[in-house]
Amino acid sequence: MVDADWSRVRLHVVTGKGGTGKSTVAAALALGLASHGQQVLLCEVEGRQGIARMFDVDPLPYAERRIATGLRHDGGPPGVVHALHIDPESALLEYLSMYYKLGRAGRALDRFGVVEFATTIAPGVRDVLLTGKVFEAVQRNSRNKGAIRYDAVVLDAPPTGRISQFLNVNDELAGLAKVGPIRSQADTVMTLFRSPRTAVHLVTVLEEMPVQETADGIAELHRVGLPVGAVIVNQVRPRDIAPADLEAALAGTLDADRIAADLGEAGIDGGAGLVDGLLEEARDHAERRALEDAQRAVVAELGRPTYELPRLPGGVDLGGLYELAADLKKQGLA
Template structure:
């Protein structure tokens, strides 16, 4: 792969990964965590949507509400790697921890949970729910240590909600404005916004080369900037291999490929009889569809380039995503300078 490019985000401590559903944002978050841990760094990968996606990708048991080491930053035997820890954050556990930390309720907090008060509170006030979810991430990402001790990390990667919800999710002070004007929750939300709006945070957006996801990415960037939240890079995921040169794509798209020559090649390869042109017609139709798809992707790639942010491309992997694939994607992110 050669020497990696220097990181585009050397000062960033909290990497927030969002994207339209179906664009692979969880895969990108996991690969980014591995990439950041490549040179001996300790990285925490967090999820907040309750799907246990991290456990499935890394083939480990479902994650509890505690930090667990799930991988090293390098495949075994390949130099000096750091470690990736993971944390599954759920609002109920976060609220109980918050009550114990700031109000010293301890056993009383667990009693409240038995009566359903915790679920009632987080349902009644979604802004409080987001503060609780992001608060745990904030504690891990802030500089100067963590309240109550705990592991220290060089970087934190958050597998965040989709693009359409990312601004309210990170804009915890605005969401709480009508609920808590004073007190510990308000104080913590203000501290969190200081981090979220600083150069130590970057919100990365994941897309694919299709019109709707690219447009949602552009809208998300505009909304993040309007909210004063720092925009990171754009990861173009699930990129198809480019097996044909441009002139062949143009010929396929315009119907200029030589049908007789294609038939002759099929016969020479033992794939068709001399008189059988049916297979050639099928291949030419598929080639035309493929070339048309390529033209649409190239148009969307140009729009991504016009967004004014660093962009990175990850391939569609025929074998799906497992730990080996995540290491492969992590290496590509490093080579392109994202980590």
């Protein structure tokens, strides 16, 4: 595995192909980072209220809310994870209030539908507003009085296919705003996104299409000058079966009589049907493991620090998130 030092990173952007569990990984990473008494903000920008569902809390407003405590570390007190659901309309109203003092006037624009019009007709502006709020959370200033100063911000970002477009807001605005405050904000945001304080982590599973999309995503991020972080391999199957037994299962040469005898010693009436079913499941598992090992080799060739998270048999609940957070902490990402 490629060694990495993430201590300088303040903004962890988590992306991945749909179905790989990027939101789960982002939440686990936030919990893992919230140690040594650190304050961590977990943000989402896709409007799905995924954070609220994962942490079993009410739908999040456009406000930073404390949702969990982080992992304990070396006997020290845990940190705190806050969450923020960012929508472009609220981000624009906050921007107008902070920089132009348009409190009531901004809300009037919202009632007249001007905000929705502006963020719909110009998608580039929408992304500037979303990323601008993330930037503000990372680099707090005196305009946001009394706001928490975070040690780290984790962004549950759009999928890999859109991540470079989402983060590379300068290019999105090239034909729309060459000067002015929106362009100035985009330029300021890009100074953070292209700095060592940002890392874009890519989540995948050990299947051909997600791994290929991860490779394509890394190449595209490099092309636009955005900092590539780690590759996080999610939903990895248990590897507690000996290689020789896996080979035998794949070849169909497992000893059926021995399996039946083992079942009998455990007090289970095997019967031919049960033994045959177990042999079929063993073959399916061995085939899946062989495919995973082939894709693991492809991931290793990507040249990025790589971390693996197990498939949780009971599904992902809050306890499962803490398990994954502990794994990321142990492996050195959090």
